[in-house]
Amino acid sequence: MTPDGSRRAYDGKLIAVTVERWGEHEREIVEHSDSVAVVAIDAERHVWLVRQFREPARKELLELPAGVTEEGEDPRASAQRELREECGLRGGRWSELGRFWTTPGFCREAMHVFLAEDVEPGEPEPEDDEDVEIVRWPVGEIGARLAELEDAKTIAGLLLYVRR
Amino acid sequence: MTPDGSRRAYDGKLIAVTVERWGEHEREIVEHSDSVAVVAIDAERHVWLVRQFREPARKELLELPAGVTEEGEDPRASAQRELREECGLRGGRWSELGRFWTTPGFCREAMHVFLAEDVEPGEPEPEDDEDVEIVRWPVGEIGARLAELEDAKTIAGLLLYVRR
Numbered sequence: 001m002t003p004d005g006s007r008r009a010y011d012g013k014l015i016a017v018t019v020e021r022w023g024e025h026e027r028e029i030v031e032h033s034d035s036v037a038v039v040a041i042d043a044e045r046h047v048w049l050v051r052q053f054r055e056p057a058r059k060e061l062l063e064l065p066a067g068v069t070e071e072g073e074d075p076r077a078s079a080q081r082e083l084r085e086e087c088g089l090r091g092g093r094w095s096e097l098g099r100f101w102t103t104p105g106f107c108r109e110a111m112h113v114f115l116a117e118d119v120e121p122g123e124p125e126p127e128d129d130e131d132v133e134i135v136r137w138p139v140g141e142i143g144a145r146l147a148e149l150e151d152a153k154t155i156a157g158l159l160l161y162v163r164r
Numbered sequence: 165m166t167p168d169g170s171r172r173a174y175d176g177k178l179i180a181v182t183v184e185r186w187g188e189h190e191r192e193i194v195e196h197s198d199s200v201a202v203v204a205i206d207a208e209r210h211v212w213l214v215r216q217f218r219e220p221a222r223k224e225l226l227e228l229p230a231g232v233t234e235e236g237e238d239p240r241a242s243a244q245r246e247l248r249e250e251c252g253l254r255g256g257r258w259s260e261l262g263r264f265w266t267t268p269g270f271c272r273e274a275m276h277v278f279l280a281e282d283v284e285p286g287e288p289e290p291e292d293d294e295d296v297e298i299v300r301w302p303v304g305e306i307g308a309r310l311a312e313l314e315d316a317k318t319i320a321g322l323l324l325y326v327r328r
Binding site: 001002003009010012013014015017019020022026027028029030032053054055056057058059061063066098099100101102103104105106107108109110111143146149150151152153155156159160162163 | 165166167173174176177178179181183184186190191192193194196217218219220221222223225227230262263264265266267268269270271272273274275307310313314315316317319320323324326327
């Protein structure tokens with residue numbers, strides 16, 4: 001299925017907006033790179049989360065380590081790169097927990113969520129504008145601490161993990 | 165916390181883009197109305213889902229009934245209106261299952277997810293551009309059918325429900 005017409009309405013740095021015509025309807029669509037998130041579990045059975053200030057929410061949120069897939073990059077390679085940069089975590093046994101559209105009503109962002117077990121700590125390699133605090137939760141506490149989470153991918157990813 | 169500067173970069177119908185300056189960094193933020201989704205369970209213990217074509221994904225997706233909160237509208241009232249319009253469901257016992265940012269890295273959309281139990285079937289009142297197929301799943305099958313879901317709010321909402 002493809003639209004009957006399409007025009008670029010906004011061209012930004014990380015996002016763009018396309019207006020597509022489908023029959024009689026027009027649809028505004030936010031274009032965003034595909035993205036990845038990781039449920040990373042270390043040898044002590046702790047899950048690694050990152051707390052960072054999120055401008056759209058105007059507050060700090062606790063989230064799975066995540067990022068965008070670079071042009072031509074394999075999603076798993078992207079997730080491994082993000083996990084190393086944000087948390088310094090390396091290695092581990094990798095599998096896919098799920099994939100979903102983050103907001104399919106208006107945004108073309110598909111996200112892969114990976115599980116990385118037995119990851120090994122190392123030095124983070126944060127990007128310039130990343131100011132991230134690492135938070136570790138014992139896996140057994142995830143269920144009781146869900147109320148601390150306010151991010152959709154983090155709730156979905158951790159619940160997909162605990163029900164395995 | 166508020167930005168040091170802000171300018172509107174795009175003004176659309178359902179979305180807008182703001183560029184905010186926070187210290188030395190600029191952040192592109194998609195502005196979108198707050199939204200609601202509902203895990204609706206009927207007296208026969210079926211959950212109601214909607215299948216509809218999603219232009220950003222260019223395919224049909226199976227999702228929780230959902231929609232945007234209108235100006236000044238209470239989230240629960242919004243959810244009740246959406247459930248009536250999309251599914252024809254009325255009444256029921258309502259509670260909040262969760263609330264989260266859908267994509268806090270670049271979008272200012274906060275979503276409330278409600279649980280509506282013992283809802284009563286009636287006539288849907290679809291809007292002009294809504295072409296929605298109703299799908300009902302026995303509650304006991306949710307876990308086994310997760311792989312059919314490709315939408316973040318639906319995965320998060322149903323998993324929040326089944327773990328209660």
